[in-house]
Amino acid sequence: MLTVRHRRILFVDDEVRILEGIQRMLRPMREEWDVLVRDSGAKALELLASEKIDVVVSDMRMPGMDGAELLQTVMQRHPQVVRIILSGQADRDSLMRSLGATHQYLAKPCDPQRLRQAVAKACALRDLLHDEQLQRLVASLGTVPSLPTLYQRIHEELSKDEPSARVIGEIVAQDMGMSAKLLQLTNSARFGVSRQVNSAVDAVGIIGLGTVKSLVLGAHAFTTLAGATSGGVATDQLWQRALQVATLARAIATTLRLAAPTVDMAYTAGLLQDCGMLLLAVNRSAEYVAALGDATHPDLLAAERAHFSADHAAVGAYLLGLWGLPEPIVEAVAFHHRPMDAPITVVNPLVVVHVAGALIDEPAGGRVAVHLDAAIVERFNLAGHLDAWRRARTQGG
Secondary structure (H helix, E strand, O other): OOOOOOEEEEEEOOOHHHHHHHHHHOHHHOOOEEEEEEOOHHHHHHHHHHOOOOEEEEEOOOOOOOHHHHHHHHHHHOOOOEEEEEEOOOOHHHHHHHOOOOOEEEEOOOOHHHHHHHHHHHHHHHHHOOOHHHHHHHHOOOOOOEOHHHHHHHHHHHOOOOOOHHHHHHHHOOOHHHHHHHHHHHOOHHHOOOOOOOOHHHHHHHHHHHHHHHHHHHOOOOOEOOOOEEOOEEHHHHHHHHHHHHHHHHHHHHHOOOOHHHHHHHHHHHHHOOHHHHHHHHHOHHHHHHHHOOOOOOOHHHHHHHHHOOOHHHHHHHHHHHOOOOHHHHHHHHHOOOHHHOOOOOOOHHHHHHHHHHHHHOOOOOOOOOOOOHHHHHHOOOHHHHHHHHHHHHOOO
């Protein structure tokens, strides 16, 4: 009989009574999780050095080694481990110090259901990538690279005496890296937002220009691409296509009269759908060049799976899921090439992004293209809209 390995979750807090409370709270999960506790960063690192741990959840404010320092060390020594901050501290300084090493932020005291969901989701994501080296790579990333021209524009706007939040939001909404990072932050408990944040424009309004300025000019929370080509991928073309898909996805969602949050998620998912391709091209350049040139496989996804044991859709979804982005966005990124593999009952961001990507790629086709799934068109009775959406494609959405 096949046995499923228990996930091992390590909680770190200098207050013993809090650790005891967490153990009581998570007792119903004992059939799935091994919950371990340590009352200092040093003791946590000792355990990590000797035992396999899947997730570390650390308090921020602790004597000696605080949560930010602990998670930075965990990222360096054990990059495959999922890292979560659980803290009542919301000051900007602690946020900046923990930014690169932290996948998600949870408020303290934390709602038991939210804590269980966050940890369970992190554990489930581990199954998306089967290659441990790839898990280590993706979990160690603190950013998705930004396009240098867009980074320069936001830098210039923030350097003005009176920068415009609207302009900043519009710039961020065109960039994979900045959109992903700001949505990571605003969908955490760090800013106390009770609703799901689905668009970069909303994210800028929520965290404020002061924090955005600190992220860009002080914490260097965004990285930029070094050249016009990475791992055989022409990055300008990748960004151009991402914007085209995002814009058409928003037009399609609007045409179908989907709710405003769904429209926002469709745009964001369209923008981010190929972020995994960028991550592989930048961080595993030589191997990605080989995958692009591998003609023994019918399409790029098959070549990626042969070279990396995962395709770019899974890699992108894994990172965005670790960062706590809304699940419909993560799902759309994961399945945008093969939507029928997901449990779809209604038109959602995945359906919209798949159709938008396929229509954008339709004229050229090729190994990298998204191919329109006839079953999706039939299931949701979309055939009558396709010609209008093709016209919208040529008109820029």
